[in-house]
Amino acid sequence: xxxxxxxxxxxxxxxxxxxxxxxxxxxxxxxxxxxxxxxxxxxxxxxxxxxxxxxxxxxxxxxxxxxxxxxxxxxxxxxxxxxxxxxxxxxxxxxxxxxxxxxxxxxxxxxxxxxxxxxxxxxxxxxxxxxxxxxxxxxxxxxxxxxxxxxxxxxxxxxxxxxxxxxxx
Numbered sequence: 078x079x080x081x082x083x084x085x086x087x088x089x090x091x092x093x094x095x096x097x098x099x100x101x102x103x104x105x106x107x108x109x110x111x112x113x114x115x116x117x118x119x120x121x122x123x124x125x126x127x128x129x130x131x132x133x134x135x136x137x138x139x140x141x142x143x144x145x146x147x148x149x150x151x152x153x154x155x156x157x158x159x160x161x162x163x164x165x166x167x168x169x170x171x172x173x174x175x176x177x178x179x180x181x182x183x184x185x186x187x188x189x190x191x192x193x194x195x196x197x198x199x200x201x202x203x204x205x206x207x208x209x210x211x212x213x214x215x216x217x218x219x220x221x222x223x224x225x226x227x228x229x230x231x232x233x234x235x236x237x238x239x240x241x242x243x244x245x246x
Contacts, residue, residue: 091131094124 101117104110 091124091127095121095128098122098124 098117098119098121101120102114103117105112105114105117
């Protein structure tokens with residue numbers, strides 16, 4: 078049964094509804110209006126249920142927000158891990174490329190040094206061969222000069238011998 082005085086009224090919820098319900102229940106008890114007291118208790122219970130539902134809803138929103146935050150953090154950690162792996166792979170690639178270039182430069186340097194050493198050795202060998210050839214030529218010239226000198230000495234000795242003893246000829 079609805080109180081004709083309250084028909085069409087909407088009851089306020091939340092804390093105001095709870096206070097209004099208490100007030101109605103107290104007024105109904107004081108005046109002996111059981112319907113008003115019952116309506117007040119009902120409004121108070123509804124308001125408490127609404128407050129509880131709002132609190133549970135807020136807690137559920139909080140839990141959803143925390144779950145989303147945890148999920149976002151996990152995703153961020155996963156992305157950080159992927160980025161670190163990419164950076165590490167790029168670093169390794171750069172190091173490998175740098176080492177390859179360094180090895181190539183060292184090989185080129187060794188080859189250049191070997192060519193220079195080979196050229197220096199060739200030039201030294203040519204110089205030694207030229208020097209040996211010059212010494213041999215000088216020795217040949219000296220030997221020819223010695224031979225010519227000895228031949229001249231032999232002719233002079235023969236002339237002296239002929240002059241000393243002309244009959245043997």
